[in-house]
Structures are given as C-alpha cells and as structure tokens.
Amino acid sequence: xxxxxxxxxxxxxxxxxxxxxxxxxxxxxxxxxxxxxxxxxxxxxxxxxxxxxxxxxxxxxxxxxxxxxxxxxxxxxxxxxxxxxxxxxxxxxxxxxxxxxxxxxxxxxxxxxxxxxxxxx
Amino acid sequence: xxxxxxxxxxxxxxxxxxxxxxxxxxxxxxxxxxxxxxxxxxxxxxxxxxxxxxxxxxxxxxxxxxxxxxxxxxxxxxxxxxxxxxxxxxxxxxxxxxxxxxxxxxxxxxxxxxxxxxxxx
DNA sequence: AGTGATTTTGATAATCATTCTCATGAGTGC
DNA sequence: GCACTCATGAGAATGATTATCAAAATCACT
Ligand SMILES: [Zn+2]
Ligand SMILES: [Zn+2]
Ligand SMILES: [Zn+2]
Ligand SMILES: [Zn+2]
Numbered sequence: 001x002x003x004x005x006x007x008x009x010x011x012x013x014x015x016x017x018x019x020x021x022x023x024x025x026x027x028x029x030x031x032x033x034x035x036x037x038x039x040x041x042x043x044x045x046x047x048x049x050x051x052x053x054x055x056x057x058x059x060x061x062x063x064x065x066x067x068x069x070x071x072x073x074x075x076x077x078x079x080x081x082x083x084x085x086x087x088x089x090x091x092x093x094x095x096x097x098x099x100x101x102x103x104x105x106x107x108x109x110x111x112x113x114x115x116x117x118x119x120x121x
Numbered sequence: 122x123x124x125x126x127x128x129x130x131x132x133x134x135x136x137x138x139x140x141x142x143x144x145x146x147x148x149x150x151x152x153x154x155x156x157x158x159x160x161x162x163x164x165x166x167x168x169x170x171x172x173x174x175x176x177x178x179x180x181x182x183x184x185x186x187x188x189x190x191x192x193x194x195x196x197x198x199x200x201x202x203x204x205x206x207x208x209x210x211x212x213x214x215x216x217x218x219x220x221x222x223x224x225x226x227x228x229x230x231x232x233x234x235x236x237x238x239x240x241x242x
Numbered sequence: 243a244g245t246g247a248t249t250t251t252g253a254t255a256a257t258c259a260t261t262c263t264c265a266t267g268a269g270t271g272c
Numbered sequence: 273g274c275a276c277t278c279a280t281g282a283g284a285a286t287g288a289t290t291a292t293c294a295a296a297a298t299c300a301c302t
Contacts, residue, residue: 036252108237157281
C-alpha cells in the first residue's frame with residue numbers, strides 16, 4: 001500500500017462517514033499532500049472491490065464511499081431522516097448467485113436496498 | 122399529458138421493467154417518432170416526483186426507471202445487450218419484510234435487481 | 243550506489259449521463 | 273386568423289468518472 005493510497009483511506013477513516021471522491025481529493029490537497037483524481041478513484045475502486053470500502057449513490061448519482069470493515073452488506077434506509085442500518089444478508093447473496101448461474105449469467109452484481117420509515121419518523 | 126410524454130411512459134409500460142433514459146430515447150426514435158433527450162428526462166423527472174415511476178441506479182451510476190404499478194417482480198439484466206429475465210423471489214420478499222420489522226421500520230419497500238453478462242455477451 | 247524492469251502517479255484529455263438554453267413549434271381560446 | 277402560453281428538441285454546458293501516457297517512484301539484483 002503506497003503513501004498516496006493510504007492517505008485516501010486515512011481521509012475516510014478520519015471522516016468516519018461517507019465522502020465523495022472529489023471531497024477526498026480536495027481534503028488531501030488541503031493537507032498539502034500531492035495527489036491526483038485518478039489515484040483517488042483508483043484507490044477507491046480497488047478498496048470497493050476488496051470490500052474494505054462501502055459505496056452508495058446520492059440521488060444525483062454521485063458515489064459516496066465509507067470505510068467499512070464489515071464486508072459486503074446492504075442497507076435499510078429511512079427515506080425521511082436518512083438513518084441507515086447495515087444488513088447481513090447471506091441468504092440473499094446465495095440466492096442471487098444461484099439465480100444468476102441458473103440463467104447463464106456471469107460477472108453478476110446485485111442491488112439490494114430496503115427503504116422505509118424508522119421508528120422516529 | 123402530451124403525445125411526447127405519453128410515449129415515454131408507454132415505452133416503460135411495454136418494457137415492463139427497468140429502462141434507462143437513453144434506452145427509452147432510442148426506443149422511441151426507432152419507432153419513427155420524434156423526441157429529444159431533454160423531453161425524456163423531463164418526463165421521467167416529473168413522473169418520479171409523482172411516484173409514477175421507480176428509480177434505481179446501476180453500479181456505474183446510470184439511473185433506471187420502471188413504471189410503479191406493474192406487478193411486483195425483479196430482474197436479471199445483461200449490462201451489455203439489455204436482455205432481461207424476470208425473477209421469482211418470494212423468499213426475498215419474506216426476508217425483506219422480516220428484516221424491516223425487526224428493525225422497527227414501517228412502510229418498507231425494496232429494490233432487488235441483478236446485473237451481469239448473459240451467455241452471448 | 244548503479245542499472246534496468248516494473249509499478250504508481252497525476253496532469254490532461256476523453257467519455258458519458260444528465261441538465262441547461264433558447265429558438266421553434268404546437269396547442270388553446272378569442 | 274391572432275396573440276398567448278407552454279412543450280419540444282437540437283445543441284451547448286456541466287460534472288463525475290475513466291482512459292492516456294510520460295514522468296517519477298519503487299523494486300530486484302549486482
Ligand atoms: Zn427516520
Ligand atoms: Zn449482497
Ligand atoms: Zn447480453
Ligand atoms: Zn420484491
């Protein structure tokens with residue numbers, strides 16, 4: 001793990017929540033460190049594929065990243081206040097893979113998101 | 122509702138599943154009808170704000186739209202050629218409801234879509 | 243340290259969905 | 273027909289993401 005790459009993840013760690021790639025880029029620059037957008041995106045891409053970073057999309061389509069040590073999972077999102085709950089869904093993972101295989105599909109990904117109103121809302 | 126607008130929704134209805142704005146645009150053009158991307162996006166935007174269509178985002182950030190009142194079901198979509206397979210997922214339905222209840226969420230909806238490459242692609 | 247191979251970087255250009263602009267067209271009522 | 277309003281759509285602009293590629297850093301081995 002190079003110096004450039006770890007500063008990307010360090011920025012995420014310090015933030016403790018979701019950041020966009022552009023935010024991470026500017027944050028690193030403000031610290032006086034050298035970096036480029038390409039490196040930020042490359043690092044986030046690899047981190048996401050290794051499940052050490054969690055990705056979700058804003059309404060406008062921009063991707064947000066968050067350090068995530070719990071591996072692949074899904075979310076239950078309150079559509080009113082934005083509260084999110086992380087969900088373990090191994091049953092769904094297995095189901096998704098078997099459905100894909102039985103239909104001859106490869107390189108299968110899936111979107112599984114739950115929306116609703118939390119107790120407060 | 123103008124002629125242009127209804128052809129956008131008609132395209133969605135005929136598809137019965139998720140389509141991107143670009144797919145809708147090209148589909149209408151292939152039918153020989155006149156339309157513009159701006160109109161397609163405007164129509165989808167308004168329809169989404171009125172809850173006439175559901176919106177979700179692929180991994181690459183592209184938005185997909187579906188008519189709301191079609192019977193509830195899920196899809197396996199080839200990200201290259203657009204081939205879609207309808208999926209039975211009663212197990213997922215039960216799972217989603219139980220997860221939502223155990224977290225105290227109400228009025229829960231869910232998005233479950235699979236993406237991959239079909240045999241030809 | 244020196245040398246050559248391999249990997250990483252980052253400025254820049256390219257891509258692509260989406261949005262903006264605005265002149266034109268279609269419709270509506272008088 | 274005529275004025276008015278609103279929808280349309282071609283093209284430009286936006287903005288995030290990705291691709292290029294030469295320069296820089298790192299590595300492997302002497
Ligand atoms: Zn809430
Ligand atoms: Zn999953
Ligand atoms: Zn295909
Ligand atoms: Zn379902």
